[in-house]
Amino acid sequence: MTIGQAARRLGALDALEASLLNAEQPGGPRWRDNVCQVRLEIAGSQIATALSDAAEKGQGLSGLGEEDFARRLAHLKTQRFTGVGQSGEPAVVVLSAPVQKGDQNASRVPKEAPEWVGRQMDADGRGAGSGLKGARAAESVALSQLRRQIDELPLRDGLTIGQAAAKDPRLDRVVTEAMRRARVSRVIYGVDGAEVRVSFDLDHFWRELLKSE
Missing domain, CATH: 3.10.28 (Endonuclease I-creI)
Structure with a gap:
C-alpha cells in the first residue's frame, strides 16, 4: 500500500498535501541550459503525523491492523523524501549590480529589544x-x-x-x-x-x- 492510498482511505489527502507545504529547499535553484531545477526535501515524520492524526480522528486504519499500521508509521518516520522539479525559461541574461559594502552603522541593531520582540x-x-x-x-x-x-x-x-x-x-x-x-x-x-x-x-x-x- 502506498502513502497516497493510505491517505485516500483515511480521508487525509488534504492533510497530506498540507504537510508537503513544509518541505524544505536545500540550497538554491540550479540553472542548466536555461532550465531551472528546484529540489525539495521532507522528513517522513511529518507525513506520518498527518496520517496518524487522521487515524486518531476515527477515520479507520486503511484496512490495516492497529499494530501493522503503527509499525508502518514507525518505519515512515525514519525515511526522508526528495523531489526535483524543473521549468524551462527563455534565455535571459540578468546583470546584477555590484555588491556594495553597505552602511552598517545605519543598520546597527540596538541593544534594547523593540516592543515587537516575543510576538x-x-x-x-x-x-x-x-x-x-x-x-x-x-x-x-x-x-x-x-x-x-x-x-x-x-x-x-x-x-x-x-x-x-x-x-x-x-x-x-x-x-x-x-x-x-x-x-x-x-x-x-x-x-x-x-x-x-x-x-x-x-x-x-x-x-x-x-x-x-
Missing part, C-alpha cells in the same frame, strides 16, 4: 489552482506579504527593518535567511484555489539579528 507574525496569501498547486502559489504570496510586514517593523531611531536592509546588504541577507524559519500554520482549499497562512517567530528573528552584529 508571532502571521501573513495570509491566496493562490489560484487546484490542490497543491494552489497552495504553493498561496504560500508564495503569503511569504511576500510576510516580508513586507517584517520590513515595516521599527529597528531604531525611526528606522525600519526594510530601510536598514536597503542600506546594508548584510542585514538584508540576515532577514532573508531568518524567513526560512517561517512555517505554514493554516491551509484552506477552495474550488478554484487555496488560502495559506504562514507564521513567523519574531523572538527567534530578534536573536538572529543580535547574532549578526
